[in-house]
Amino acid sequence: MKKQNISIKINNEKKEISVLPNELLINVIREEMGLTGTKCGCGMGQCGSCTVLIDGNPVLSCLTLALTVDGAEITTIEGFERSDGTLDKLQESFIDNSAIQCGFCTPGMVLMGSDLLSKISSPTEAEIRAHIKGNICRCTGYYSIVRAINNAALR
Numbered sequence: 001m002k003k004q005n006i007s008i009k010i011n012n013e014k015k016e017i018s019v020l021p022n023e024l025l026i027n028v029i030r031e032e033m034g035l036t037g038t039k040c041g042c043g044m045g046q047c048g049s050c051t052v053l054i055d056g057n058p059v060l061s062c063l064t065l066a067l068t069v070d071g072a073e074i075t076t077i078e079g080f081e082r083s084d085g086t087l088d089k090l091q092e093s094f095i096d097n098s099a100i101q102c103g104f105c106t107p108g109m110v111l112m113g114s115d116l117l118s119k120i121s122s123p124t125e126a127e128i129r130a131h132i133k134g135n136i137c138r139c140t141g142y143y144s145i146v147r148a149i150n151n152a153a154l155r
């Protein structure tokens with residue numbers, strides 16, 4: 001198979017890369033770009049740990065062909081902090097509310113939480129739970145994650 005060139009903007013940086021037609025976005029992000037904050041849990045669209053934002057919308061990078069993001073703007077957890085290098089209020093809230101244990105689900109949870117807060121500034125608990133229902137956490141029991149998103153909305 002022949003590689004093809006694509007242009008993307010990832011975490012505000014423009015990149016020209018060559019990808020195979022069957023190459024998954026998660027592998028390009030993690031292995032070629034070294035952005036290992038994006039996690040691969042199941043590799044089949046079931047856990048949400050590979051979530052990234054593409055043109056502002058959450059997408060499962062394990063189900064996305066890299067070729068299809070030509071021209072897109074991608075945000076991974078590495079691009080989520082503020083421009084001065086400090087943590088975003090949602091990341092701070094995850095820490096303050098003990099919503100991180102092993103941390104494997106955290107990048108996907110933070111990106112989904114941010115997507116929710118961009119649409120609903122003050123979500124109910126039910127809305128938070130509905131929005132993160134595709135993201136699996138094996139450690140926290142979800143309560144602290146819901147509380148972190150809720151408290152971030154109040155900051």
Ligand code: FES
Nearest residue numbers: 042043047048062
């Ligand atoms: S690794 Fe993509 S949904 Fe699980």
Ligand code: FES
Nearest residue numbers: 101102137138139
């Ligand atoms: S903190 Fe371990 S999977 Fe969520």
